[in-house]
Amino acid sequence: EPEVTQTPSHQVTQMGQEVILRCVPISNHLYFYWYRQILGQKVEFLVSFYNNEISEKSEIFDDQFSVERPDGSNFTLKIRSTKLEDSAMYFCASFRTSHIDEQFFGPGTRLTVL
Amino acid sequence: AQTVTQSQPEMSVQEAETVTLSCTYDTSESNYYLFWYKQPPSRQMILVIRQEAYKQQNATENRFSVNFQKAAKSFSLKISDSQLGDTAMYFCAFGQGDDKIIFGKGTRLHILP
Numbered sequence: 542e543p544e545v546t547q548t549p550s551h552q553v554t555q556m557g558q559e560v561i562l563r564c565v566p567i568s569n570h571l572y573f574y575w576y577r578q579i580l581g582q583k584v585e586f587l588v589s590f591y592n593n594e595i596s597e598k599s600e601i602f603d604d605q606f607s608v609e610r611p612d613g614s615n616f617t618l619k620i621r622s623t624k625l626e627d628s629a630m631y632f633c634a635s636f637r638t639s640h641i642d643e644q645f646f647g648p649g650t651r652l653t654v655l
Numbered sequence: 656a657q658t659v660t661q662s663q664p665e666m667s668v669q670e671a672e673t674v675t676l677s678c679t680y681d682t683s684e685s686n687y688y689l690f691w692y693k694q695p696p697s698r699q700m701i702l703v704i705r706q707e708a709y710k711q712q713n714a715t716e717n718r719f720s721v722n723f724q725k726a727a728k729s730f731s732l733k734i735s736d737s738q739l740g741d742t743a744m745y746f747c748a749f750g751q752g753d754d755k756i757i758f759g760k761g762t763r764l765h766i767l768p
Contacts, residue, residue: 572753584700584746586755597755630698634756644756646692646700 543567545647547633553653557622562650564616564633573616574634574644575608577601584632590616623654657682659749661759668737669767675722676732676762678747685709687751689723689730694744694761703745706730734764742766 546565554560566573575587588598590608607619616635620627633647658681668674680689691703706714706723713721718738722731734741747759 574755576756578698583760584748584756584758586757589753589755591753596753599755632700636753643702643705644750646702648697648699651698 543645545633545635545645547631547647547650549650550648551651551653553655554623556625556654560620560623560652562618562620562631562633562652564618564635564647565614566616566633566635567637567645568614570635570637570645572596572636573608573610575618576632576634576646578630578632578649579626580629587618587631620652623652625654628652628654657684657687657749657751657757659747659757659759661747661762663762664760665763665765667765667767670737670739672737673733673735674737674764676734676745676747676764678730678732678759680728680730680747680749682728682749682751684751687749689721690748690750690756691719691721691730691732692746692748692758693741694746695742700746704732737766739766739768 548563573590576584578584588602589596605621610616630649632649634644636644660679687708689706693701693703704716704719718735720733744761746761748756750756
C-alpha cells in the first residue's frame with residue numbers, strides 16, 4: 542500500500558540553525574500539506590501546496606518557514622532560524638483530488654530545538 | 656470559521672467494554688467530511704474512520720462506529736469490545752474539499768486490563 546514517508550524521524554538542532562524536513566508524498570497525489578503538533582497539544586495546519594505554489598498558509602507559517610517541491614517527488618519544509626518554540630512533531634500529508642477523500646499522513650518528524 | 660470541540664480530555668475504560676468519545680463541530684457548510692484519527696505513543700496519525708456529511712448512514716469499521724447527527728453537528732466515536740491496543744490519543748477532525756483538516760484538542764483514552 543502506498544504511503545507518505547518523512548525523514549528524518551527525529552532531528553535535534555541548536556536554536557538559530559536552519560533545518561529542512563523532508564517528505565515523499567504518494568506518487569499520484571496533487572495536494573500537499575504540513576501540520577505541526579506541539580507536545581500535548583492539537584495538530585495545527587501550517588501550509589498547503591498545490592501546482593507548485595502555496596495555496597494557503599496559517600499565521601504560524603511566517604517568514605522563517607518555506608516549502609518547496611524541488612524535484613517532483615520530495616516536498617520539503619525549511620525553517621531558516623529555529624526557535625525553541627519550533628520544537629514539535631511535524632506531519633506531512635498528501636491527497637489526490639480536489640474532493641477530500643483521505644489525507645494520508647506521514648509518520649512525522651520530531652524536531653527538538655535546544 | 657470551522658471549529659472542532661472534544662469535551663473529554665481523558666477517559667478510562669476496562670478492556671472489552673464499549674466506550675464513546677464525543678465530538679461537536681461548527682460549520683456553515685453543507686458538504687464536508689469528518690474524521691477520527693488515532694495517535695498512539697509513536698505519535699503517528701492513523702485514520703480510524705471517516706464520514707461524508709451527505710451520507711445519512713453512519714460509518715463503521717469493524718469495532719469502530721460513529722454516531723453522526725448532522726443537525727446537531729455531533730460526531731461521536733464508539734469503540735466496541737475495547738482492546739489494550741486501543742490506548743491512544745483520539746482526534747476528531749473536519750475537512751472540506753482540498754482545504755486543510757481542522758483538528759480537535761483530542762481525547763486521551765486508556766484501556767485498562
